[in-house]
Amino acid sequence: MDSTALIPVQYGLDTFYFLICGALVMWMAAGFAMLESGLVRAKNTAEILTKNIVLYAVASIMYLLIGYYIMYSSPEGGILPSLGFLIGDEHAVDVVAAGGEDAPYYSSRADFFFQVVFAATCMSVVSGAVAERMKLWAFIAFAVVMTGFIYPVQGYWKWGSGFLNEMGFLDFAGSGIVHMAGAAAALAGVLLLGARKGKYGPNGQINAFPGANLPLATLGAFILWMGWFGFNGGSQLKMSTIEDANAVAQVFTNTNLAAAGGLVAALITARLLFGKSDLTMVLNGALAGLVAITAEPLTPSALQAVLIGGVGGVLVVFSILALDKLKLDDPVGAISVHGVAGIWGVLVVPLTNSDGSFVTQLIGVASIFSWVFITSLIVWGLIKLVMGLRVSEEEEYEGVDIAECGMEAYPEFTNK
Template sequence: MPELNYALDTFYFLMCGVLVMWMAAGFAMLEAGLVRSKNTAEILTKNIVLFAIACTMYLLVGYTLMYTSSGSGILPSLGFLIGEENSVDAVLAGGDDAPYYSARADFFFQVVFVATAMSIVSGAVAERMKLWAFLAFAVVMTAFIYPVSGFWTWGGGWLSEIGYSDYAGSGIVHLAGASAALAGVLVLGPRRGKYSKNGAIYAIPGANMPLATLGTFILWMGWFGFNGGSELKVSDVGSANNVAQVLLNTNAAAAGGVIGALVLAKLWFRKADLTMILNGAIGGLVAITADPLSPTGLGATFIGAVGGALALVGIVALDKLRIDDPVGAISAHGIAGIWGVMVVPFTNSDASFGPQLIGTVAIFSWVFIASLIAWLILKAVMGIRVSEEEEYEGVDLVECGLEAYPEFIVGGNR
């Protein structure tokens, strides 16, 4: 049976990776819906190109940094490409050390995670960042910044050694992406017209709420692969039951996030604010990602509800601090991510608060500081912000030479 189990677990792992890859479409649709129409083509360009860059840089450098380094230290080993595939003899040997899925399947699943972390950044810096500066940062983030903290945790590094627990990446993926986004937004500054000199905050509505809602549903669906695949196998009764519990809890937390954000928005704003509800769903999903296995269904609903409410609170708080995040990514992925990591010990007796807190601080500090340095270098070397005139006209025409929603098409004689 080892060969059959190996084939089944490999197939399961690959299909979960496909679901996570589909999240790239979700981020693209969500962000395209929440920016103004004049910036839509550029945000879509960012999303498809960042995915390609993440896949390439993680293949060349990132995966080796994160997973094939030896020891439990702070600095990983430098290497290239992803090594050899598992042999038939290794599979048939059995035992605890025998591989139970393809090494290539592992790479494929992990590469879509690094793309997810980078996708978080694109929405936060939308509508005023130069395309090529963003893509240059994507190279650094996916080849080096993310893999280093990933080595500390999933790669067997020092955070793993002290007992940091993060099942599918509330901190490792989502907080990391939000930390890089926060650094970029602080260097970039807010969109023009967002804040007045007298302290007023002006809403800048997105262009397409149906598209944003579709993007959220796609992310919700893709999250089943994100969390379900992190069980790593499905070929025995225990693992199959775990996968079922993970998917149940993932769905329950998303629902809880929607309800938490809806109720808080109604109490706070007297309106059922759709943008807050969408971010609430994502906040709930992010919150449960640190441990979607241990809680009961009702426990997962509560964790998600708090995550959704925190995403809303974070969006309002960042606005008051004049930190402009057009899609709410820093709050939904960062603040909800911290909540998700820190709530793990309440439902998982194998986790404790000390390592969780150390891991949260370490991931945020590393990614934020490294990203801040990278953003500042890019600002000095090539500039990261479009001109005031270009921002007014929209970055679609400036960066891409076309509009996503052209109002007039001038053709030849008919």
């Protein structure tokens, strides 16, 4: 049979697979919303939910208007498809991806959709770290810049054929490009924002602020776990050949096992440290395992995937404790889960992928972190000067739900 006769079948199958994986990644936005709303106090629930759904919409629009141009501004990238999509030129949009015999075949619309949900995921990392004391509109203003400019620039360095790609930097689905980048932006915001009132005492004590709804947080972790199959599996880009179908199966398997390894390792670590099986550490351990395997979910064996995730689960527990000692207040542990585990995931790639170089991976980590952290610090600083970052002490005490949204998520449980 003429190989060209298979192209329509490949095109349809790969486009469908790409879109389904993108929808799974979009569903991770629900996971972040549930996880974060479960881990904050009841009086701040409506505001954190508002942030999560608004940031997704902002990311979608900003990535269309600016981000996609920047991230794929190489000749083989997305300028023309993005421009065509923007002005409605059908011929500029529905082109078959070029690039050689082994290139994937799918609609440019599918490519845009898959890329935009990654941009939103990066910004979702930020929302939990700055929860309970940041002004809603300050957060939205930062989301505009983050998804339209900061994220796409460093994304171009690898996925848009920039200098990291030329160096041989490896990051299959974004342990560094998505997760560590989001953590770096979050860290910059936390440094300028400061801790929640009463979180740290004058004598070095750390006061616990328990989350309002741990069943909801657990549901959020399960949703994220499920969505991660689209995050990593979709990054194979196609599955219309036997080789690619087998690769996707391997990616799914390793993604699941890394999450399991991270969860069990965090469970054991918490039990040894605290004498209790801390659910919040368990949830973050699973997510840390997922973040860690994201840089290379294809080349590890099944057992290696468990171990990579397991190390991520151990690291996240110690990182959360260390940040508290440094008085860096992260209500949901986002900086530890996505930053520390993200760095681990990027650096461990050469152990299972012979094409990787530790030095190159280290350069990639340093470049991405430096760019995102410094630019985010500048943007957060400008927002602080113009409109302020933080709600008043009285508003924080009453809860940002009332101050920022004029409503409460659980009104029947409040005393009036």
